[in-house]
Amino acid sequence: xMTSLSHYFGNKAxxxxxxxxxxxxxxxxxxxxAKAVCEFRRPWQGLGFAPAKLYVSFFDExxxxxxxxxxxxxxxxxxxxxxxxxxxxxTPENEAERTGMMLGRRFVQLQAEFGDGYFNAVLVxxxxxxxxxxxxxVAAKLNAIHENAPSHDGHLYASCVEAIDGVLRxxxxxxxxxxxxxxxxxxxxxxDAMAYFLDEEYxxxxxxxxxxx
Numbered sequence: 665x666m667t668s669l670s671h672y673f674g675n676k677a678x679x680x681x682x683x684x685x686x687x688x689x690x691x692x693x694x695x696x697x698a699k700a701v702c703e704f705r706r707p708w709q710g711l712g713f714a715p716a717k718l719y720v721s722f723f724d725e726x727x728x729x730x731x732x733x734x735x736x737x738x739x740x741x742x743x744x745x746x747x748x749x750x751x752x753x754x755t756p757e758n759e760a761e762r763t764g765m766m767l768g769r770r771f772v773q774l775q776a777e778f779g780d781g782y783f784n785a786v787l788v789x790x791x792x793x794x795x796x797x798x799x800x801x802v803a804a805k806l807n808a809i810h811e812n813a814p815s816h817d818g819h820l821y822a823s824c825v826e827a828i829d830g831v832l833r834x835x836x837x838x839x840x841x842x843x844x845x846x847x848x849x850x851x852x853x854x855x856d857a858m859a860y861f862l863d864e865e866y867x868x869x870x871x872x873x874x875x876x877x
Contacts, residue, residue, distance in 0.1 A: 684736055685745035688720060692749055697722035697730055700751045704738065704762035711870045716765060718742065720751065740769050752843045759843070760853045763835055764860030770831045771861065778824050784865070785814035786824045791858065799855035805862040808871075 681689070691697040700723070706716040716738035722731050736742060743766060753759035775783045788811040796802045814821060835857070839850035863869050 681745060682739070682741055684734070685742055688734070688745065688751075689749060691722055698725040699723050700746075700749070701754050702746055702751050702762075703733070703754050704758055704765065706738070706761065706765070708869075711873060713864070718746070720746065738765065740766065747838045747842045750842055750844065752845075756845075756849060756853055757856070759839075759845075760856035761860055763839070763853060763857035767831065767835060767857055767861045768864065770834075771865075774824070774827050774831070777827070778820065782814055782820070783824060785811045786821065787828055789814060790825060790828055796855060796858055799852075799859075801856050801859035802862070805859050805866070805868060808868045809862065809866050 688700065692700060701721055703719040703721075704716065705719065706713045708714075718736050718738050719733040720736070721729055721733045724730050743762065753762050771783070771787070777783075778786070788806065788809055791797060791802060792806060797806055814824075832854070836850060836854055839845045839853055840847060845853060
């Protein structure tokens with residue numbers, strides 16, 4: 665009878681994982697691998713970046729690598745699953761680049777929602793006013809950026825500020841709760857990640873390479 669299928673419709677379906685994500689999860693949850701680390705690679709080529717890739721390595725309880733690094737094109741779904749599994753990058757510097765890539769993906773979505781110019785103006789204002797400007801890596805980028813002050817009228821400004829705050833809180837939680845960085849190290853990584861995003865968004869390194877300052 666059709667009613668015998670009713671139990672499939674009462675609860676929210678579990679999200680389908682990417683095949684690679686299922687494989688990584690099975691290695692860690694089965695105990696075949698005791699830990700994993702990843703490396704984010706997006707080398708600079710000429711005036712831009714090469715396509716981003718992730719290399720995921722798995723180790724036994726003695727620290728011996730059990731498989732050749734698993735190479736995949738960077739994908740936000742795959743990276744999010746690695747974060748859920750508690751898989752950190754090899755170094756804090758690489759973690760900042762990885763986090764900066766995730767920031768960029770979320771900010772692109774918000775740019776589409778609020779408009780590129782308005783979103784960027786609000787973001788830069790927030791960075792100048794809420795602690796990021798005190799971080800040397802971000803301050804150096806902000807000094808190379810010129811944005812007009814955004815309008816504060818209506819609900820758009822408040823919504824944009826809230827959206828930016830939500831993205832940054834989410835990344836901060838990923839670093840501290842999922843990846844187990846202490847708050848001080850996580851703050852440094854988040855600041856470096858923001859600097860990574862700003863550098864690409866405003867073509868700061870590219871302009872310097874071309875002689876524009």
